[in-house]
Amino acid sequence: MASAPRPRRLPYLLVGVLLVLGCAAGGVVVATRVGHQEPVLVLARSVTVGQVLSKKDLREESLSDGSGLAFIPVSSRAQVEGRPVAYSLPAGTPLTKKLLGKAHIPSAGQAVAAVGLKAGQFPPGVQPGNRVTVVVTPTAGGDATGSTSSSSQSSAWDASVTDVRSDSTDQTTVISLQMAQEDARQLAAAPTGQISVVMVHGGGQ
Incomplete structure (x- = not known):
């Protein structure tokens, strides 16, 4: 009697080859990422x-x-x-x-104002050295400094971040901002809940 034909194992060999190639490709990707x-x-x-x-x-x-x-x-x-x-x-x-280097302290005409902000009022990645724009939105019937006014326009000033600190509960983050002296005075008089910090182009270190 003639013996039955032996089953072909080509598909299994092909699957094995593909698995080996896949593992090798994965290793290359991992090695590349580690290299970065x-x-x-x-x-x-x-x-x-x-x-x-x-x-x-x-x-x-x-x-x-x-x-x-x-x-x-x-x-x-x-x-x-x-x-x-x-x-x-x-x-x-x-x-x-x-x-690094010489301490960055306010020069003539400059001042540092500190604002206490909550999550959503500033970018999470803000850090010393960043350039930002500080925006104060007035409440209805009041201006950016809290005084009564018919103006409803927001106020905005350019500043540099000099320090970022969170309180022990991480509910408030205090950001120190170096800016023009007169701008700093107006910012210091603005209600904290109306202040937002925006990162601007070229705002990296």
Whole structure:
């Protein structure tokens, strides 16, 4: 009697080959993504404007090199230690060259105003060095400073963020803004609930 023909295993071999190729492609993607990370210097704790950085103030963290910001690499740690910071900065801030150097304090004609904001009144990623526009929307029958007026137009001023701090409950974030002295006075008189901070083009560090 003739023996029955042996079943063909070609489909199984083909599936195996495709699985191997798929795994190899996945490995290439993972390797590529890992390759886009670089070790940079990050603040290990909060620092105040003018503070000289020490070894304890710095830690290493791998961040994407496609963010557009010139982060300081770990290899430059020796050049960073012993240098002052130009702003008050929170822990976890990746360092850039613009954050180091001479303290940025108000010059003649400038002032710093602090505003306490809640979620939704400012971009979550706002940080020292950002350029922003501060918008104050008046209530019905009042102007941006709270005084009675027939004007219903909003007020807006350009400013630079010098500090960002959250309270212990994370309900309010205090943002310090450097701006023209007269603008700062008007902003200080505005009701907090009517203030919003908007990031503008070129507002990075």
